[in-house]
Amino acid sequence: MSDTHAHSVAFARDTMLPPAPPPPGETGAIRWIRENLFSSWSNGLLTIVSIYLIWSILSAILPWTLQGIWDAGSLGECRAIRDERGLSTAACWAVINERWLQILFGFYPTDNQLLASWFYSDELAAAGGLEAVFGPGSNSTARIEFIAAMKADIGNLVVFFFGYWRPLMALALLVVAVAPILYSSLPRKLLWFSLAYPFVAVFLLWGGTIWGPVSVAVGLVAAILVGRVVAAASGALLGMLAGIVAVLAIFLNPLPFADIGLFPLLPHVTGVLNAAMPIGLEAIPSDDFGGFMLAIIIGTSGIVLSLPLGIVLALGRQSSMPLIKWICVTFIEVIRGVPLIVWLFTASLLLNYFLPPGTNFDLLLRVIIMVTLFASAYLAEVVRGGLAALPKGQYEAADSLGLDYWKAMRLIVLPQALKISIPGIVNTFIGLFKDTTLVVFIGLRDPLGLTNAIRATAEWNGIYWELYIFVGLLFFVFCFFMSRYSMYLERKLQTDRR
C-alpha cells in the first residue's frame, strides 16, 4: 500500500516510517575501532606502532613492579629472595615498607609517652612508671632501648596513627580548614575555623605552651579591631596604618622602647599565662621537621601566603601611582629574575648578616618567607595577565556606578581576573609545591634528602628507583588533586556560556 496520496496532492506523508537499525558494522566497538584507530592506512600503522611501544614499556615495568619484594630487611636480602624465586627482575619495595614513616615525617619525634602508656602499661609499670622511663632524670640509654623495642613490637601502622598523631591531626584539620574555601557549598561558618587553623597547626606541630599561639591570635584580633575602630572614625587608610602600628606594638620589640619596660608585650603575657595555667605539648624544634610533612608545611604556607601577596603586587604594578608601581615592578623583576635556589641560600646563609646581631630567626620560617616571595612574584604576573584580559568596559561600568577603587577591584575586577587566571595560578602552585624539594640543598630534610639518608645506611645502600618512585607518587597525588580541582573550579565558575 502506498503511503502517499499521489492522486490528490504532489506529496503528503500520512504514515511515519519506523526507525530502522543501522547497517551492521556501524555501531559499537567495531565502529569505534575503525573510526578511531584504523581510519586510514597511516593511522592504522601508527596504532600498531603505538601498541607495540606501550607493550614493550609495560612488559619491562610491570613484572618489576608487580613481582616486587615487600618483606626483607636489606637490599641484600631482597636480592637473595629474588634469586631464590628465580625472578630475573623484581623491585625491592621492602625499603618503603620499612622506611615509609621516615619519608613521611623525617626525624620528627613520635609521641613515645602516648605509645608507651597505651600499649605498654604492664612493662611501664614494671619499669617504674611513665615518670621513671620518660621523666627528666631517666636513663637515656634505657629509654632509647625501651622505645626501640616498643616500636619494633607494635609495627609501623600503630606508630603512624598514635606516634605521629600531632602531624596527622594537623593534616586532618588542614583538610577541614581548606574544604570550605575550596567548596562553596559547605556551610560558610566553617570559614571561622579556616581562620583559626594556622594557630592550631602551629601549636600541634611545634608544640610548646598553648598560650603562645593563643596570645598571638588575640593580639592579631586586637590589632584588627583597633584598625576597624580607627577606620570607622577617620578613613580606611588611617585605619590600616593604625592596625599596622598596633601589630608592631604588640608583636615586635622596637629597640628604642626597650627600656620603657612595656615591651615585649607578647612573651611577657605568654609567660604569665603559662605560669598560671600550664597547658601544652612537648616542644619540637624546626630542625626535627622533615619528610613529606615538611613539603606540605612549606607548600601550604607558601600557597596560602603568596596568593594575597601576588594579587597586591599585580594591582600595585597596574597602579597609576608611580612610586607604588615601581616598587612592585622592581620587586617582581628582582625576585623572578634570580633562581629560587639562590634565594634559599640567601635565606639560610646571608640573611643573618643583615639582621641585627643576636636575632635567631627560625630557618624553616626563613625558607617559608623566601618561597612565598618567590611564588608571589610569579603569581603577580599571572594575575596581571588576568587583569589585562578583562575588557575596559568592566572597569568603566564599575566606575560609572560610583564604586571606589577597592570595591571595584574586590567585587568586579578581581573575581573575573582571578577566574581567568585559575590555570596559571594553579600552575604556579604546583610548581611551588614541587620546588619545596630544593630545600634539601640548604640542609632541610625534605623527602629527597631523606632518600639519601636511607641510602646511606648499610642495609639499603644502592637502592634508587623504589625510593624515588614512592616520593614521586606522593607528590603526584597532591599535584593531581590541585590540577583536577582547578578544572572543577573553572567549570563551576563558567557563567558566560551556560
Place this chain on the structure above:
Amino acid sequence: MTELQTPIAEREIDRSQMKVSDEIAIEINNMNKWYGTFHVLRDINLTVNRGERIVICGPSGSGKSTLIRCINALEEHQKGSIVVDGTLLSNDLKNIDKIRSEVGMVFQHFNLFPHLTILENCTLAPIWVRKIPKREAEETAMYFLEKVKIPEQALKYPGQLSGGQQQRVAIARSLCMRPRIMLFDEPTSALDPEMIKEVLDTMIQLAEEGMTMLCVTHEMGFARSVANRVIFMDQGQIVEQNEPEPFFTDPQNERTKLFLSQILGH
C-alpha cells in the same frame, strides 16, 4: 525624509510628565579636552536643565561619546569646568564618586558584570555604594526589572540573555541607583534591528517619567519624537543645536545638512 514620519512607538507618547524645569542639571563651561596633543573637545558650552532630553549626534570621531563620558569623569577634561547637580567636577575623588552615583550611564556594549546574575548586577551598587539593605535593594531591582519587562530573567547570567535584554538590564542597573541624570552612549548601536525597538521603548518610557537624559544616538526617529533638543557635533565642537522639528527640517550649518542628508537620505 519619510522615515521620520514612521512612529517610533506604536502608542502615543505621553508628554504630560515631560517638563523642562528652570533648575540646571549640568553646566559645562569652555570645556576642552586633549588626547595627547589631539584636541578632541574644543570650547564646549552646554547647559542642561532638569527634565531635558537631549540627543547628541554627529559623524564618528566628532567627540560626542567623549563629551558625555566627561560628564561622569570616565574621561578627564583638561580645561574649563563641568558642574553636575551643583557639584564641581574636579580631581577630588569624593566629588567624582558622588557625581557618578547620581548620574547613570548606559554603554554601547552594555558592560554587564558577567560573573553576577542579573539581580546581583542590579543590587551591587545600591548595596555597596548606597549602603541599602540587601532585601530592599532586591525589591528595588525587581521593580526596575519589571519596568524594563524582564523580571523573569532575574536569576540568569548576562551571557544567557539577548543583546536587547542585556541593554535593558543595563538600564535597570543604572536606575537602581536612582540617578537624577541618565547618559546613554550609543545604546542601540551594537544591537540587531529587531532589538533596537525594545531598548528605545524603555528609553521612551524613561523620558515620559521626566528623567533628564543625554543620548548619543543615531536613532533619528527617537530624536524627533522624544528629544526636546538635538545637538550636532563635528570635530570636537558643537556645530548646531535646535529643537528637533527645525533641526531636521531646516538645518542651518552646511555640515549638519550634509550629515543629515547622509543618514536620512536613503
